[in-house]
């Protein structure tokens with residue numbers, strides 16, 4: 001199984017890019033993870049925020065490979081523990097489909113994206129900045145993959 005993280009938001013600061021790259025590399029022999037950044041919708045004076053979110057959603061859906069398993073990152077999703085995430089990862093691997101994780105824009109995910117999602121993953125009830133979300137998600141995927149490989153990275 002391959003995984004893709006599609007994130008609304010471009011030009012990650014260096015500390016995010018380096019941190020993400022660190023976990024992407026560590027994950028690579030267990031779960032190849034590709035990052036795809038999607039241009040945010042235009043906001044500002046005389047701009048409709050709903051329209052901007054819908055534009056983001058259209059770009060996200062256009063970036064999906066064929067028939068992947070789609071998981072949104074969303075504060076209203078399921079707050080899996082790291083052990084539960086490892087179980088989900090094992091389950092997703094058994095589906096024989098590629099995995100796509102989605103990070104939304106400033107107002108969250110577009111309705112069309114929510115309608116396409118198979119599952120929704122919450123990192124907890126706090127609203128996190130989207131750049132931090134990609135970093136934490138990559139670390140937690142690495143932790144989950146390490147658990148499944150009986151690697152000693154995770155100590156409960």
Ligand SMILES: C[S@@+](CC[C@H](N)C(=O)[O-])C[C@H]1O[C@@H](n2cnc3c(N)ncnc32)[C@H](O)[C@@H]1O
Nearest residue numbers: 073074075103104107108122123124126127128
């Ligand atoms: C700044 S947040 C958007 C907040 C927006 N008001 C909402 O209700 O979703 C940008 C993106 O970061 C992700 N995100 C933020 N906090 C999260 C959390 N606690 N768990 C999972 N994803 C989160 C989501 O993908 C969200 O669409």
